[in-house]
């Protein structure tokens with residue numbers, strides 16, 4: 382049976398992100414894949430309301446209660462189609478250094494579709510899913526500094542394993558990528574990389590992108606932060622902002638290298654279900670701890686009226 386590859390794009394219709402997505406999909410199609418493509422601008426996607434109905438159903442009842450907005454917009458329809466696919470090309474423009482809001486809005490509605498949970502209760506078929514990420518921008522990395530990292534962070538909930546990324550720089554105008562054959566070629570290569578990865582056993586699938594891309598040797602993000610003690614006492618001098626791996630910076634041949642602690646640097650690796658499981662322990666301790674102590678409800682009941690009654694002029 383042919384592999385199924387889906388393109389999900391947040392860019393303008395006929396825009397740079399769309400053109401690069403279509404080129405990557407073309408390579409997949411030439412190599413035998415069945416293709417689906419959606420531009421998020423053609424669908425209604427509402428914001429996550431933060432009600433936590435879905436996660437309370439998962440963690441309190443062990444049930445798939447779904448999203449309260451299930452029948453209010455197109456998210457569910459798109460997710461059901463996505464679950465049929467083996468691989469994805471996700472593409473979106475950079476707005477204000479970050480990925481566009483329509484892409485983030487779509488992905489942040491995925492909590493009700495947490496694949497590890499849905500697979501565990503048999504609601505969807507277990508599948509190893511891979512992804513290639515593309516962002517376009519008018520500038521260089523300097524003004525696109527968080528875009529790919531935003532997109533990477535949106536991959537965890539549904540366990541999309543990122544095997545390639547493209548930062549398409551200096552293409553501000555609509556159709557601008559058409560004047561840049563090297564970007565079209567690189568998008569085509571992303572499609573080939575996706576198909577090469579799919580041909581491998583899931584346990585052997587790994588990074589297929591440019592070898593020195595990014596700063597983190599694990600997830601290839603370009604964003605590191607100074608570590609601070611975490612809720613359970615874990616502390617790293619330096620952390621990858623995306624995958625959460627920890628280690629130190631070392632200078633080698635005049636270049637700063639991020640070296641992940643060989644002993645426990647991968648402990649909090651958010652690209653794995655196990656690493657994210659430790660975050661569930663954190664939520665169980667912090668949020669669960671709040672709900673377990675009745676004294677907290679008394680404090681909220683006593684102090685909340687002051688803020689409820691605080692009214693300011695609005696627009």
Ligand SMILES: Cc1cc2nc3c(=O)[nH]c(=O)nc-3n(C[C@H](O)[C@H](O)[C@H](O)COP(=O)(O)O)c2cc1C
Nearest residue numbers: 392393396397398474475476477478518519520553
């Ligand atoms: C509101 C807005 C903000 C933007 N901010 C940035 C930015 O911070 N950095 C950048 O490199 N390009 C920025 N751009 C340029 C777009 O990323 C660029 O035109 C991109 O190619 C658009 O992709 P599309 O054709 O797929 O829609 C911005 C464009 C808009 C409309």
